[in-house]
Amino acid sequence: MTPYHVTRDIAAAPGKVWSILTNAEKLSDGTFSIIKIDGQIAPGQSFKLWSEVDPNRSFPIKVAVFDPEKRMEWHGGMPLGLFLGNRQFILTAAGSGTRFQMQETYTGPLKGLITRFIPDLQPSYEKFADALKAAAEGTA
Numbered sequence: 001m002t003p004y005h006v007t008r009d010i011a012a013a014p015g016k017v018w019s020i021l022t023n024a025e026k027l028s029d030g031t032f033s034i035i036k037i038d039g040q041i042a043p044g045q046s047f048k049l050w051s052e053v054d055p056n057r058s059f060p061i062k063v064a065v066f067d068p069e070k071r072m073e074w075h076g077g078m079p080l081g082l083f084l085g086n087r088q089f090i091l092t093a094a095g096s097g098t099r100f101q102m103q104e105t106y107t108g109p110l111k112g113l114i115t116r117f118i119p120d121l122q123p124s125y126e127k128f129a130d131a132l133k134a135a136a137e138g139t140a
Contacts, residue, residue, distance in 0.1 A: 003115070005103040006125040012136035014069040014091045014098045020135050021072065021089055031131040033124040042066070053124050083108040100132060 010017055020026055024037035024047065035055050039047025043066035048058040065073035070091055077084035083106065090101040102125060106115055133139075 003104065003106070004121045004125050006101070006122075006129040008100045008129045008133045009094060010098045010100055010133045010136050011096070012098060013096070014093055017091055017098045017100060017132065017136045018069045020132060021091075026135065031127075031135070033127040033131075041072075051124065053119055053121060077108065078110065081108050083110040083114045098136070100129065102129060 022041045024039065024041050026032075027034050027041075028037050033052045035050040035052060037047055037049050038058070039045060041047065041063060043063060046060060046062045049061055050058050059076055061074045061076045063072065064075040064086075065071055065088075072089045074087040074089075075084065085104060085106055087102065087104045090103075092099040092101075104121070104125075
């Protein structure tokens with residue numbers, strides 16, 4: 001199940017888009033629906049993220065997949081795999097630009113219970129994708 005998904009065609013090379021996706025300071029500039037990131041977005045690293053959706057709560061995240069200019073996955077959730085969130089960022093070269101896709105999936109035995117309390121994240125996804133497109137294309 002993929003409850004949240006967004007796609008944008010961006011008129012910038014995958015390297016440019018990737019450099020923004022992995023820049024914690026840029027992602028925290030107020031345009032991406034992220035308030036703060038404490039840590040680095042790098043292979044195997046863990047960091048904390050505060051979102052506009054729930055600004056008083058930090059979400060611990062681990063960079064589980066880091067394939068430069070192609071794919072990144074952020075994993076977070078509860079101990080023992082009771083509830084896990086997996087956010088995927090996929091970049092595909094498309095002519096002289098990039099097709100950007102972001103989606104989130106949830107798994108674990110508590111998935112049914114917890115997902116009932118997760119607010120609609122689609123507006124946050126849209127805002128993130130629009131901000132990424134604007135930043136990469138230089139229109140931000």
